[in-house]
Amino acid sequence: MRRHRRLTPQPGLPPETPVPTGEKKVEHTEIALITYDQTHFDEKAVEAVEDCAALKGVATPTWLRVVGVHDVEMLQKLGEGLGLHPMVIEDLLDTTQRSKVEFFDDYIFVVARVFRADEGGTAVESEQVGLVVFDNLIVSFEEGGVDVLSPVKERLRTSKGRGRQMGADYLVYSLLDAIVDAYFEVIERLGQRLEDLEEAIVTDPAPSALQAVHDLRTDVSYLRKCVWPLREVMSCLARGEAVMIGESVTVYLRDVYDHTIQLIDAIETYQEIVSNLVDIYLSGVSNRMNEIMKRLTVVATIFIPLTFLVGVYGMNLKGMPEYDLPWAYPALWGVMVFVVVAQVAYFRRRKWL
Amino acid sequence: MRRHRRLTPQPGLPPETPVPTGEKKVEHTEIALITYDQTHFDEKAVEAVEDCAALKGVATPTWLRVVGVHDVEMLQKLGEGLGLHPMVIEDLLDTTQRSKVEFFDDYIFVVARVFRADEGGTAVESEQVGLVVFDNLIVSFEEGGVDVLSPVKERLRTSKGRGRQMGADYLVYSLLDAIVDAYFEVIERLGQRLEDLEEAIVTDPAPSALQAVHDLRTDVSYLRKCVWPLREVMSCLARGEAVMIGESVTVYLRDVYDHTIQLIDAIETYQEIVSNLVDIYLSGVSNRMNEIMKRLTVVATIFIPLTFLVGVYGMNLKGMPEYDLPWAYPALWGVMVFVVVAQVAYFRRRKWL
C-alpha cells in the first residue's frame, strides 16, 4: 500500500491546464459501450470518442466504461461531448482525489479510491474510479490497474436477475457496492498482518517489530482516511439527494452506507489493537531487561560474598588463628555452601529465580 | 466473547444473492404464532410459511416469532408474504449487522445484537435479533442460540398485567427492554473479570496479566461498539418517530434509552479502570526491578570495599608494617564490621533497606 499519498497540485502551473498525475497504468485508453435491458445485453468497443455525445438522453440503461485516464485530449473531447464541467475532467486526470460526490444540473459526479488485494500475496493496489451518473447513462472512469468493476459487468451479462430488471441507478449501486466490498478484503489482509505481528512481538520483541507496528499503524490510518470520505459520499447518496437515483435504489445505497460504517468500526478496532501492540512490545522489552538484571543480580550477589571470604584467607597478616586449624578449609567450604543455599532460598522466596 | 467481528460482505458475489453468514445455530427454522389480548393468550406453531401473509392487518396484538435464520428460501417466502423489502431479508440473513432501525412505509425494521452470559461460567454468547413492527403484528427473528425473548413470552402468558392490556407496541418495548437488560449481565461479568485482574496485577505483575488486560480492553471496546448504535436505535424510537408506536409507549422506550445511557456510562468507567490497570501493571514491573536493583546495590556496595581491604593484605610487597602487628587481623575485622554497619545505617536512612 502506498503510504504517503503524493500530493496533487503542481504550483506555478496555470490552474486551467489539465495534467494527468500518477503513473500511467494502461497504454491506451479503451472505451466500452454496454447497453442492456431485461431481455438483451450488448457490449461493444467505442472507436470514435465523438460518438459518445449522442448517448446523452438514451432511453435504455447504458454504461460507458472508460479504462485509462492518461489521454488528456480524448477525455476532454468526451467531456465536451457529454457537457461535463472542465473541473470534472481535471479531477479525473488527477488520480489523487479524495472520495467525493458533486451534484451538477443534469448529472452527479462521484470519485472514489478503490483497493484490491492480490490473491495469495500481501500487496495491495489502489486506484481512483470516477463515476458520472446521468439519467439513463453511467460513465465510469478507471485507471486500469485495479479491476473491481468487471465482476459487475459479468453479473450483468450472465444473470437476468434484479440487475437487469432495474434501471441505470441500480447499476450505480452495483458499482459502488463492488467498490466498498473490495475494502473488506484489504481489511482482512491487514487483520492477517496484525495477527502475525502480534505473535512475533509476544515471541521476540525485536526493534524491527516496532517498526512493523508503526508501518501497520500508518497503513490502517491511511485506510481510515480513505474510508471516511467514502462514508460521506454514501451517506449523501443514501439520503436520496440525487434525483437520478430512484427511491427504490436508495434502500440499497443505505446498505452500502452501512457497510462503510462497518468498515470504520473494523478499522477503529484495528487501531486500538495496534496501540495495544506497542504497549505489549514495550512491556516485552522491559521484561527481557528485567530477566537480564535478575541474572546479573543473582550471580553477583551469590559470588561477591564468597570472593570476599576467600580474599580474607589470602591475606598474609600475622596472627590469623584460622591458618593453623586443620579443619578451616573444609569449614570454609561449608560456610560458603551455606551462603549460596541461603541466598538461593531467599531469591526463590522472592520469586527472582 | 468473539472479539474480532467477522466482516460481512463477500466481494465478487452478486449483491442481490442473499447468503446466510455465521454458523447455523439451530437445525430447523421454527415459527411460533402468539396472539393475546386482555383475556386470552394463545401460542401455536406455524406449519406453512405462506399462511403468515394473512397476518398483516390483524386486529389483535400478534407476535410471530421466528427462531433460526438460515433457511433462505423460507425467509424469502415470509418476506414476500409480508411485503418486506428484499434488503430486510438480506440484513436478517447476514448476522453481523450493526444495530439499526429503518423506517418503511407500513413497518419499521430493528436489528440488534443481543448478549447472554451463561450462568456460573465466564463465557458470553451473542447473536442477532431482528424485529419487524407492523401496526398490530410484531415479527421477531432470532438465530436460536441466545434466548433472551422467552422470558417476555412467559410473562405475557402468565401475567394479566400491563403487558396484556396494552397493544402490540408495548410488546416491542418489552422485547427491546429484555435485549438491553441482558447487556447488564454481560457488563457485570466484565466487572468481575476486571476485579480479578486488578488483584492479580497488584499481587504479581506477570506479562500474561498485561495480555489479559489487553484482551479485556478489547472486549470492553467491542461491547461499547455494540451499545452505541443500540443507543441510537433507542434514541430514535424514544423520540416517537415511529407511527406504529403510540405516545403512551414512548415514555417506556425513553426508560430503555436511559438504560443504554447507563450502559455506556458503565462501559466508559470500565475503560478508564482498564487504562489505570495498565499503569499499575507497568508501575508494578518497574517497582520489582527497583527491588532487584536495590538488592544488588546493597550487596555490591557492602562487599566491594571489604574485598578491596582483604586484597590489600594479600599483597606480597615488602615493608608493609601491618604484617608485623599481632593485632592487625582483629583490627581489620573491626574496620570491616564498622564499614558494614556504616553502610547499612546509610542505606536505612535513605530507605533503601
Added chain:
Amino acid sequence: MRRHRRLTPQPGLPPETPVPTGEKKVEHTEIALITYDQTHFDEKAVEAVEDCAALKGVATPTWLRVVGVHDVEMLQKLGEGLGLHPMVIEDLLDTTQRSKVEFFDDYIFVVARVFRADEGGTAVESEQVGLVVFDNLIVSFEEGGVDVLSPVKERLRTSKGRGRQMGADYLVYSLLDAIVDAYFEVIERLGQRLEDLEEAIVTDPAPSALQAVHDLRTDVSYLRKCVWPLREVMSCLARGEAVMIGESVTVYLRDVYDHTIQLIDAIETYQEIVSNLVDIYLSGVSNRMNEIMKRLTVVATIFIPLTFLVGVYGMNLKGMPEYDLPWAYPALWGVMVFVVVAQVAYFRRRKWL
C-alpha cells in the same frame, strides 16, 4: 464515595414490576405537608396518603416532602392520586437513576443525585432526590440518608424574604440550588485528598500512592459522570421550557446552571492535576532508581580499579621488581588515593555526586 455505581435493571423481571433498589435508608416513609405564603408557614405530617390527591390544583404554594422511597405500595397510591405516570414511580424506586428531567402534560419530573460530605471526616454519602413539579405543588422524594433539603425548609420557616414572597417555582429553584451547592463541598473534599496525595507522592513515591491516585481519579471521574447530566437538567430548565416555572425564576435557574458549569470546570482541573500526579509519581520512582544506580556506580567504579591494583601485588610471579622496593607499599597507597580523588573529582564535575 461508592465508586462503581451498581447497575440498575434486574434482567428477567417483568418490566412492569416496580422493585426498590439500593439499601433501605429509613425504616418508614414519612410525608410532610408544607404550605406557606408571605404571611404564614405551616408544616404537618400526612397520615393517609390518599389525602394527597386533593392537593393537585391548590392555590397557595405547597411542598409535599416524602422521605423514604422503599414503600412500593404507598408510592404507587401517591402516584395514582396525583396522576403520575407509572414510569415516574419506577424511576423513584430505582435509586440508581442518571440525573434527568422529563416533561409531562401537567407536571415535570426531575431526578438528581445528591451528595453530602460529612463534617470533619472524609466519607461522602450520596442518594437520589426526585422532584415532581405541578403548578403550585412541589413533591420531593428523598431516600432519607443524605439531608440537603432541610436547610431550605428552615429558611422558608424563619425568613420572610424572597422565598416566601415568590411562588412554588422559586421553591424549585431553592431545592435545586441546595442540591448543586452540596456538590461544591464534595469537590472541596476531593481537593483536600488531592493536596494530601500530592505531598505524599513528592515525599515518598510508594506504590500505594499510585493506587490512591487511581482511586482518586476514579472518584473524580464518577463525580464528573454525575455532574454532566445534572448540567443538562439545569440547562433544560434554565432555557425556560417548563411552563410551571415562571420567567422571573428562570434567571435564578440560569445561576444554578452557571454553578454546574463551574463544577465541571473544577472537576476537569482536578482531572488534569491527577494526570500530572501520575507523571510525578513515575518520575519520582525513576529518580529514586537513578539515585541507587549512581550510588552503585560510584562505589563500584572507585573500588574496582583499586581491587585490581592490590590483586597485582598479590601475585606470586617471579621477577616482580616492585617486591624489592621498600617504598612500594606507601607509593601504592599514594596511587590508590590519587585514583580515588581523581574519580570523585570526575563524578563531581559530572554532577553524579
Added chain:
Amino acid sequence: MRRHRRLTPQPGLPPETPVPTGEKKVEHTEIALITYDQTHFDEKAVEAVEDCAALKGVATPTWLRVVGVHDVEMLQKLGEGLGLHPMVIEDLLDTTQRSKVEFFDDYIFVVARVFRADEGGTAVESEQVGLVVFDNLIVSFEEGGVDVLSPVKERLRTSKGRGRQMGADYLVYSLLDAIVDAYFEVIERLGQRLEDLEEAIVTDPAPSALQAVHDLRTDVSYLRKCVWPLREVMSCLARGEAVMIGESVTVYLRDVYDHTIQLIDAIETYQEIVSNLVDIYLSGVSNRMNEIMKRLTVVATIFIPLTFLVGVYGMNLKGMPEYDLPWAYPALWGVMVFVVVAQVAYFRRRKWL
C-alpha cells in the same frame, strides 16, 4: 497566578443573601461619573449612590465607573436604582464568576475575568470586571486591584478621535478590547516562563523542573478555561444580538472576537510545547541514566577480566609453570594492556565512549 479557583457558593446559606466573596481589594467603593461627547469630557465623583437612578435614559454617552465591589448595601441600592435584577448584583459580589453575557429587557450584563501582568516581575494578578450596558449608559464594576480600564478613560479624555465621536456602544468595545488585550501580556509572560523552563530542562533535568512544568501546565490550562467563556461572550456580542450595540460597532467587536481566537491558538500552542517539555524532561533523565550505566559498564568490564588475571597468579597451587618464567610479569602486563586497548576499541566502535 492563583491556580485553583476558589469555588463560589457557600452551601447552607439562603440563596437570596448576597455575600461578597474573595478578598477585599479596596477599602471604600468609589463611583466616578464620566460623560463625554465630541466636544467635551467630564469626570466627577458620585457622592450619593441614590443619584445614579436618574442616569437611566441619559441622552449623551455616560460611563458610571464603580471601583470596589464589597459594599453590599451600596451595590444593592445602585442595583435597585437602575432596575437591575437581584441576580446581577449577586453575580457582581461573587468575584469567581465564569465570563458570561446575559440579556435583559433594557440592558445586557457582561462579566469577564481580567488579568494584568505587573511590570518587570513574574506575578500575574486577576480580578473580575462587570459591565452593565444600557442604551447610553455603561456601568462598569471593578474589584479595584487590577486596573485595565483607566487607559481607556485616559484615551477618552485626551483624544478627540473615533472614541469621542461614536456612542456609548463604542465605549463597550473599547472596554472589552482593553480586557482582551491584557490577556496577551499574560500570555507573553507565560511564553517567557516556558522558554526559561525549556532551557533549564535541556541543561539539567532536575525533578524540580518537572514540578515547574506541571505548574506551568496548570496555569496555561487555567488561562484556557478563562479565555474560552470570554470567546463565547465576544462571539455572542459580535453576532449583533444586543440591540444596545449598533451595527457599526459590531465590526469592531468581531475584531475583539478574532483576538480571543488568537489567544486560544496561542494557548493551545503553549499546551503542546508544555507536553513536549515533559517528553524532553523524561528523555533527559533517561539519557543521564544511560550515561551513568555506560560509565559503570566500561569501568567494570575493563577491570573485571584484569582482576581475574592477577587473581590467577595469586594462587598458591603447585606446578604453575608461569611462576618460573622471568618474563612472566612483563608478559602479563602486556596481556592486560592488550585487553584494555581491545575493550576500549570495541567500546569506541559501539559508540559507548
Added chain:
Amino acid sequence: MRRHRRLTPQPGLPPETPVPTGEKKVEHTEIALITYDQTHFDEKAVEAVEDCAALKGVATPTWLRVVGVHDVEMLQKLGEGLGLHPMVIEDLLDTTQRSKVEFFDDYIFVVARVFRADEGGTAVESEQVGLVVFDNLIVSFEEGGVDVLSPVKERLRTSKGRGRQMGADYLVYSLLDAIVDAYFEVIERLGQRLEDLEEAIVTDPAPSALQAVHDLRTDVSYLRKCVWPLREVMSCLARGEAVMIGESVTVYLRDVYDHTIQLIDAIETYQEIVSNLVDIYLSGVSNRMNEIMKRLTVVATIFIPLTFLVGVYGMNLKGMPEYDLPWAYPALWGVMVFVVVAQVAYFRRRKWL
C-alpha cells in the same frame, strides 16, 4: 518557519490607532493597476493613490495590486477612496491575522497567510496576503517578501485561456488557488525533513534528534493552525455566499476547498508519523541501554565465578589438599574453561548474545 506567532495587539494603545506590525519587507509601497479582457492586457504603476477611488465600479476586470503594507497613511487614503471600513485597513496593517473572510455591503475581505519554500534550501518564508473583492475590481495587498501572486499575473498576460475570458471573480479563484498551492510545497519540505529525521533516529537515537522531532512537531502543528482557518475561508466562499463571485466560479472554488482538505489530511498524517517517531526514538534509546546492560551482564557473570575460583586457591590456609596435586593447575583451567563455555551457551540459548 517562524514557530511562535508574535501576538498582535499592543495593550494600552488606543484601539483606533492603526500600527503596522511585523518587520518591513519592502522599502516603498508599490501599486500596480492591471486591466484585462479577452483581447488586451495592460499593466501600469499607480502614482497617486487618490486616483484609485475612481476604480470602484469599473466595467472591465481590474486588479489593483498593492505590494508593501507599512505605509499607514497611503493605506488609509486608499481605504477611504475605496470606502473600506477602518477595521479592514487595521487588519491589513497587522500582519499576524488568522485567515478569515468578512462580508461587507459591496465587497468581501479575505486575509490569508501565504507560505513559500525557497528553492533548494530548507527555509520557509511566510507573509500575509489580503484581498478585497468588489464587483469587477480586485485589490490585493502583499507584504512583499513572499511572491506567490506574480505567476498568476504572468499567466494572465501570456495566455488567452479561461483566465482572460472569465470575469474578475475567476481572478479571485486564481489568486486563492496560487495561495493554497504554495502550501503543498511547504508540506513537501516538511515531508523531506520527516524522512531525514526518521533515518537519523533509526540509525542513532541521539538526544538532539528528539529535540528536532519536537521542533518538527511544533512546525507541523503551526502549519495546521494556519490551514484550518484557510479551509473555513474556502468552505465559506465555495458555498457561494458571496454575491461578487458567480455560480460558474464557485465550482472552481470547491476545487480549492478540496485542496485545503487534502492539505489537512497530509498534515494529520505527518502528525501521526511524528508521534510514531517519538516512540521509535524512546524505544531506540531503551534498546541501546539493553545492549549495554547485556554486555555488562555477560562480562560480569562470566568472570565473577572465575575470580572466586582463583581466589580460593590464593588462600593461605593449611590443609588444602589441592595444593599438593600436580595436576591441580591444569584441572582448574579446565574447570574455568567449562564454566565459560557453559555460560556462553546459556546466554546464546537465551538470545543474550
